[in-house]
Amino acid sequence: MPKLKMAFIFILTYLCFLAPVHQAQLPNASISDLSLKNMDFAMNLYRRISSYHDKNIFFSPLSISTSFTTLLMASDGVTHEEILKGLNLEQLEADDQPELIPKLFKLLHENITQNGSLKLDQGMALFMRQHFEVKKTFEDQMKTFFDADIKAVDFADIERTISFINEYIKDKTEGKVTEMISNLNDAIQLLLVNTIFFQGTWQMPFNPNLTQSAPFYIDNYNIVQVPMMFKEDKFYTMQDVPLGARVLKLPYQEGISMLVLLPNKGTDYTVIDEEISGQKFLNWIKKLQKIKLEVNMPKFKMEQSYSLHKILPDIGMTSIFSVSANLTRLSKDGGLKVSEVLHKAVIEVDETGTTAAAATTVGIIPYSLPRTFTVNRPFFFFIYHEDTNCLLFMGRVIDPTKN
Incomplete structure (x- = not known):
């Protein structure tokens, strides 16, 4: 289970x-x-x-x-x-x-x-x-x-x-x-x-043996240690250049996925706060491309x-x-x-899964995408049903060590 x-x-x-x-x-x-x-x-x-x-x-x-x-x-x-x-x-x-x-x-x-x-x-x-x-x-x-x-x-x-x-x-x-x-x-x-x-x-669980403590940069002055999960595989990802953020899809079984929106280093997440919209979300999903990626993702509750x-x-x-x-x-x-x-x-969110309980066109060149996706700073996430694009849950993680 x-x-x-x-x-x-x-x-x-x-x-x-x-x-x-x-x-x-x-x-x-x-x-x-x-x-x-x-x-x-x-x-x-x-x-x-x-x-x-x-x-x-x-x-x-x-x-x-x-x-x-x-x-x-x-x-x-x-x-x-x-x-x-x-x-x-x-x-x-x-x-x-x-x-x-x-x-x-x-x-x-x-x-x-x-x-x-x-x-x-x-x-x-x-x-x-x-x-x-x-x-x-x-x-x-x-x-x-x-x-x-x-x-x-x-x-x-x-x-x-x-x-x-x-x-x-x-x-x-x-x-x-x-x-x-x-x-x-x-x-x-x-x-x-x-x-x-x-x-x-x-769909692709993380191996608990590869989870280790790593820094998470809340801001320029505050760093916390978090259990960071690791997985190397082919993932769907894209880069929203105008927004200054990258997107990663982590699929669950049964047609539900988590979409992680990670602001680029140096991009203030509050700027992205003002820009996210339903249309942008659909645009991210549309532009996803599958590449081999090393993913580092914190466990959090x-x-x-x-x-x-x-x-x-x-x-x-x-x-x-x-x-x-x-x-x-x-x-x-x-x-x-x-x-x-x-x-x-x-x-x-842990190694086995989750319990929880005007469009900008973005040019993407797959080979120019970084080969690592390290979620070690404040990020957004959306849990959605793929067939209908229905948003079941959404959240923002500033400090993964805080309940």
Whole structure:
């Protein structure tokens, strides 16, 4: 069994998500369109998180956008428009097909998991106060598009409820995400939880016997020693000359890959922060070429938590967290708003794999590429599904020794 773990959790804490959908013909919008839109949402969100600090970052764009799609179904009016715009999905909404976006998410999930052959578990659950009335249409759509569990809980018994929800999350992430919630406001009526868990084995594992301690240059003044994995083989790589960075693809089994973006020596990663986009990502993938390469890659583990209700207003989602929230497609009960959105992500990268839980054209001359790819300074990484280019996780590693 691979030791690598990647788990993701997303929690909408007070009142939360998703709403209306019916059968309809898909127009020209495809899951590839959805993947590209989700990618740009991911980059925008990354930039917002990045603007708060210069530390490690790790999150699941797919988990976050799936969760907010449920809120899209639950909302109307200005709240609906803000979520649509914040998720970068305006162009995919069709008036005559209110269920189109949730349906695309469902198709995307089916495509990624290949009917179960890939280990990517995504779970959705809605915990609601007893006697709280959810509209039947919304409940049906949660089941149809997200296979969501809807559970009535007694929020008056806070300790028992917290324990029950934490156990649910722990179970859904195979024990990778524990103690997700430590307290709940006693006024809470609804809690939405989205979990995503991925466990991948490298197609070409690193030999643990070749892993040795090596320096990692956080910046000009700070150097840490890290366990550096080594592998010599043929790898797909490319160089983005205008950006000042190199790209390396590390494939897992089952059609998922990690793309490592390594800024050139002397290139400040914060400059690249501003430049990464969905289109650039697709361009990197397109330009990859296979060459013999010596790869040095640090082992690392990360556990990151985000209070998205403090970040998302920066990308225009404000009303859903205020008394003016319009969640009328979720319930007839008025006065509902989303109080908290908690997102937690865990990843571990080692020799066996990962568990986690306008386009610039670039001229590439294969023989001019360096023959070594040494990841010994801050880098970015993206874990994506190759057939759909769907971004499952993305992160930035400034210091691999810090959890």
